[in-house]
Amino acid sequence: MxxxxxxxxxxxxxxxxxxxxxxxxxxxxxxxxxxxxxxxxxxxxxxxxxxxxxxxxxxAPELPDFAARRTVSPSVKRALGRAAAALVRPGQLIFLDGGTSTAEIAKALPRDFGFTIATHSPTIAAELEAHPTAEVILIGGRLYKHSMVAVGAAASSQILLIRPDLFFLGATALHPIHGLSTGDLEEAAIKRLIASRAAETFLLATENKLDHVSPCTIMPVSDISGIFVQSGLASDRLAPYRALGVRIIETQADEQDGS
Amino acid sequence: MxxxxxxxxxxxxxxxxxxxxxxxxxxxxxxxxxxxxxxxxxxxxxxxxxxxxxxxxxxAPELPDFAARRTVSPSVKRALGRAAAALVRPGQLIFLDGGTSTAEIAKALPRDFGFTIATHSPTIAAELEAHPTAEVILIGGRLYKHSMVAVGAAASSQILLIRPDLFFLGATALHPIHGLSTGDLEEAAIKRLIASRAAETFLLATENKLDHVSPCTIMPVSDISGIFVQSGLASDRLAPYRALGVRIIETQADEQDGS
DNA sequence: CTTGACTCTACACGAATTTGCATGAATTTA
DNA sequence: TAAATTCATGCAAATTCGTGTAGAGTCAAG
CATH class of the missing domain: 1.10.10.10 (Winged helix-like DNA-binding domain superfamily/Winged helix DNA-binding domain)
Known part of the structure; x- marks a missing residue:
């Protein structure tokens, strides 16, 4: 050592x-x-x-905003990130959505083989600076400040040029009937567009997203391949999603809860 | 073997x-x-x-390289950044190059009026998350890992869609005869393209860049409007650049030297 | 074919670095 | 205040480092 x-x-x-x-x-x-x-x-x-x-x-005692969002469920998000990163295979093109959950995927990506990461989040891209084997494609556009992702026509046209194998998606809310939704119309449009290009789309959902609805619909639940959730959720909460033909991947958080 | x-x-x-x-x-x-x-x-x-x-x-796993580059002259870079940021006027479109010097501009940008920042560096974009009034345009493309900027055809085509008022540029080396240069061919091409679109281009140069040459030429010194340098440099070191008709803006570092 | 110059590798040895343990001081907790 | 951790320092053993040196291999000129 x-x-x-x-x-x-x-x-x-x-x-x-x-x-x-x-x-x-x-x-x-x-x-x-x-x-x-x-x-x-x-x-x-x-x-x-x-x-x-x-x-x-x-x-630094952690940026206040970032810290606030983290306190939701840091170890749970880590577990989701690890599980999602395990799906990545050599040579694939992976699209990572913006957000704290998908940032955990970026941290957990394998380092022993090569693949390509596309993202419209500069935060995620900066996170990948230290990664030894990942090729990174940055999607540009007007930056939607609240969630720090590129949106708009410029972003759309670049997304149309690629066809990802996997798309790891974050959303503000998830509901069996109303589907995936988020707070911003343009953000929803971009997510929808990426999903339409990707061979498979997976959602990372912390418990607080389940059975909620946000103003802007992204897509119906049946359009995604799978949902990563934390283990230990009541099975009747997940049943409506399973009924829609979506794979539910439960992930085990590690014992040591970060604060 | x-x-x-x-x-x-x-x-x-x-x-x-x-x-x-x-x-x-x-x-x-x-x-x-x-x-x-x-x-x-x-x-x-x-x-x-x-x-x-x-x-x-x-x-550079733990960015010791980044740390090393920072230790060159943190307070000098802050001074350059402050002076450059002072040129920004309301409503302008500013293009920020990647690099530690231009990151200091991002930190020093005025917060009492609105303007637009374009950048091909996810690091800079992430830096601007906290800025209250800046609109951000992210230029995407293949990410050149070493310096963390988007390069290639995708980046070029997006740059062709905008016409910045100011371009704040970083370079690896600066020489009166050989001009501005850097280590990567594609990076040099992108810098050159941005400068050709911008009304005015300014270089931020720490002392260690002066009178050096790197493999890939960006452009001649005469193509830029001005160079920001630290105060206290011998005037005969700057004379060759002044002779080329370039404005030299000397900046005063603050007393407290970081580390 | 031989000679000489050059390069590469292994071994030797003193110097430098790292690690674990012991000791006493400092800090935290009950 | 007392007990229990944790800390910093000194020290010895083990490992690793750099340099110098000698032998083996390669190549080209004679």
């Missing part, structure tokens, strides 16, 4: 969990706490993290 | 695993560790990887 490798693992944990506990890392890696403490000290000296008693914290 | 063959195998491993352990490679190939170490040293000298104790790591 290389020292640098440890440090990058520590930084990964920090970004993922928002904190790092020295003892936990030491046990996990089978090394002495001294070694981990030394790493933390050096990373702190490099300005990579903030040293605290027992471990370390990120430098 | 040819040396080059070993090196490319090492690079493959690095891309695949995100790390390389000298000892492991030596055993696998039945060679001495010395040989592998030599290869690693040479690859590091070529800028292909980052040498660490026990092996090697990719160049």
């Amino acid at each position: 290389l020292a640098e490798q440890r440090k990058s693992l520590i930084m990964d944990r920090l970004r993922r969990d928002g904190q790092v506990v020295a003892k936990a890392v030491a046990e996990e890696l089978g090394l002495s706490e001294d070694t981990i403490r030394r790493d933390l000290r050096e990373l702190a000296a490099e300005g990579q993290l903030r040293r605290v008693h027992g471990g370390a914290m990120p430098l | 040819l040396a080059e063959q070993r090196k490319s195998l090492i690079m493959d491993r690095l891309r695949r695993d995100g790390q390389v352990v000298a000892k492991a490679v030596a055993e696998e190939l039945g060679l001495s560790e010395d040989t592998i170490r030599r290869d690693l040293r040479e690859l590091a000298a070529e800028g292909q990887l980052r040498r660490v104790h026990g092996g090697a790591m990719p160049l």
Whole structure:
């Protein structure tokens, strides 16, 4: 185990969990706490993290807006992201929608083979900067600030030039009768367009999206191939969706809930 | 076994695993560790990887490269960014190039009136999420990972649809005779195209860019309207540029030097 | 075919780095 | 206040590093 490798693992944990506990890392890696403490000290000296008693914290106390949205269900979204990323196969073209759930997919993408990611979210694209093997296609257009995705005619015309194998979609609301919906008309149009181009479309849905309705309809539930949800939901909540012929993929969140 | 063959195998491993352990490679190939170490040293000298104790790591996983570039002169870049942002007028269309200097412009943009920012850098676009009054146009295309900007035919065709009032440009090198240059051919082409569409083009140049040359030429110095530089440079270093009819805007860094 | 220059590899050895343990100080918790 | 963690430092053992050196292989000129 290389020292640098440890440090990058520590930084990964920090970004993922928002904190790092020295003892936990030491046990996990089978090394002495001294070694981990030394790493933390050096990373702190490099300005990579903030040293605290027992471990370390990120430098910036997380952007308030981002933090607020994260508190919804960070570990659940991670689980959804991991499960979705596992569908990716070498050489495929994957379209990632904007949003915090799909951002988790970007973090969990495999690193041992090549594929192409298309996205109209600059946030997702920036996230992929560190990825070693992913080719990235950025879809441009007028940027809809609230959700940070490109929309409009320019975005549409670029989307028409590609044909993704998989489309991982986020939505504000999901309802068995009213389908997928979101708050902005143009955003809904773009999502619909991407789905029409993609061979398969999958939705990532946290519990708070289920059985809700937002003003702008994206498409009926039957138009998507599958929905990723957290495990442990009552089966009668999922039954109406199953009845529409949609695959429901339940994902297990890891034990350690990030705060 | 040819040396080059070993090196490319090492690079493959690095891309695949995100790390390389000298000892492991030596055993696998039945060679001495010395040989592998030599290869690693040479690859590091070529800028292909980052040498660490026990092996090697990719160049920019944790963005040490980015961090290193920042440490060049954070307060100077802030000063350049502030001065450039001060040129922006209400209602204008501003094109921001990718890079750490132009990112400082994005941070310093006025917040008391409206304007439009176009950029082919998802990093810059993400930076503008928090801006209250800026409209953002994202230029898409194939993402050139190293500098995180969209390039290629798709990007070009979108740029041809807009006509910016100002273009704030970054470059790897600046030379009175050889002009502006950078390391990638496509990146140079995109910069050139944007400049040809913009009414005025301004370069942000930290001291380390002056009187250097990179492989791919962007354009002659005389094609740009002005260059932002830090104050306190020897006047004979700037004279050759002034002689080309280019405005030199000197900017005063603030007292508190970041780190 | 031989010679000489050049390159590459393995081994040797001192220097530098890393790691785990011990100790006493500092901090947190009850 | 007392007990329990956690921390920083010093130290020794192990690993890794860089340089110098010698031997093997390649290539071209003679």
